[in-house]
Structure formats: structure tokens, C-alpha cells
Amino acid sequence: NAGVTQTPKFRILKIGQSMTLQCTQDMNHNYMYWYRQDPGMGLKLIYYSVGAGITDKGEVPNGYNVSRSTTEDFPLRLELAAPSQTSVYFCASRRTGNGYTFGSGTRLTVV
């Protein structure tokens, strides 16, 4: 039981490049979330999903896209990377109740 797995752990992108951050959970959780964490700040919600085929925007969705074709996977797509997207990205999942399980994060630098 691996929990929530995020790949890659680190990535450097050039301005204008695109990439996909991968997130997979093996706990059969319906709810999945993407947060970003900036230095000295709390986590801000980018996108979330309440189940396969259903996604919705969070607080800071601009510049990102998501898809949820299966219960297990919730990839986050960055199009036309900008320096403002330099951050640590966390994926999380939840079944019932309110306990989130977070992945270990992806540290992204856009130069």
C-alpha cells in the first residue's frame, strides 16, 4: 500500500515549456486534490476531483489543467510554464470523513 505517489520529485522547466505532474493513489479514494505551497505560505488549492470524470477549479487554477480518467490517477498539466509557477506541488486524496493523505510533493522551478 504505497498511499499517494507523486512523480517527479524535482523538475526544472524553462519559461514556456509544458509538463505533467503525475499523481497516483492506491487507496481507492474518490476525492483527489492538487495544492501548491509557496515559501512561507500555506497550501493553496489548484484543482480537485470528487470522482473519475469529475473535476473542478480551486482557488488558483490559472495556468493549470487536470483530468481524472480513473479513480487512481489525477495528473496536473502545466501549459506555458511561467516563473510564478515555481512552487512545491502536493497531491492529496481522501475517501470518507475528512482525513487527507498527501504525497511527498514535486518541487518545480521555472527559469
Added chain:
Amino acid sequence: QQQVKQSPQSLIVQKGGISIINCAYENTAFDYFPWYQQFPGKGPALLIAIRPDVSEKKEGRFTISFNKSAKQFSLHIMDSQPGDSATYFCAATINNAGNMLTFGGGTRLMVKP
């Protein structure tokens, strides 16, 4: 709009002392208040949580105090240990279908031996 405000941003406590972190929220619809602990290079992990129908919850050395009328809640770490050194986040959520968490800005705690 920051709906959950957390203080202090950083905290240094001697081993054996009490660490206190405070949070205030604005949205009275929030009905679940978890605290997360994050070690460097790791994702946040749920530490303890409270619902607004109780004023205090204790789990081991960790206690949440909740003041609904003041819209404030706090985390107390008794007998703080160097292993408690981490970043702590308070959060709040409305118990709807999405259960999205709104996080405070975090407190970096250092417990000196």
C-alpha cells in the same frame, strides 16, 4: 482573501516547554478544523482535528482548544521534544462534497535540546 490566519510564523521552544500555535478563521460555515505536521521534504500529515461542537480535544501531548464565539482555535504541544521540530499548519473546511481544505500560512517550530 485569507480565510485562516495563523500565528506565529516561527517559534522556538526549549525541550520540555509548551508550544502554542494560534489560528483564526472568518467563515462561520467551517465545521472541521485539522492540524497538519510537515517535516522537510515531506507532505503534510494529519496530526489532530476538532469539530466545533467541542471546546477541546487531546491526543497524547497534542491538544486543540477551540473557541467558536471568537472564531479561534489553537494547538498546544506539551513537553515539546526536538522531534516535534517541523512546520505546523492549521486548516479548516466545510463538510460538503469536495471537503477542500483552507490552510493557514504555517508555523515553523524549532524545539531546542
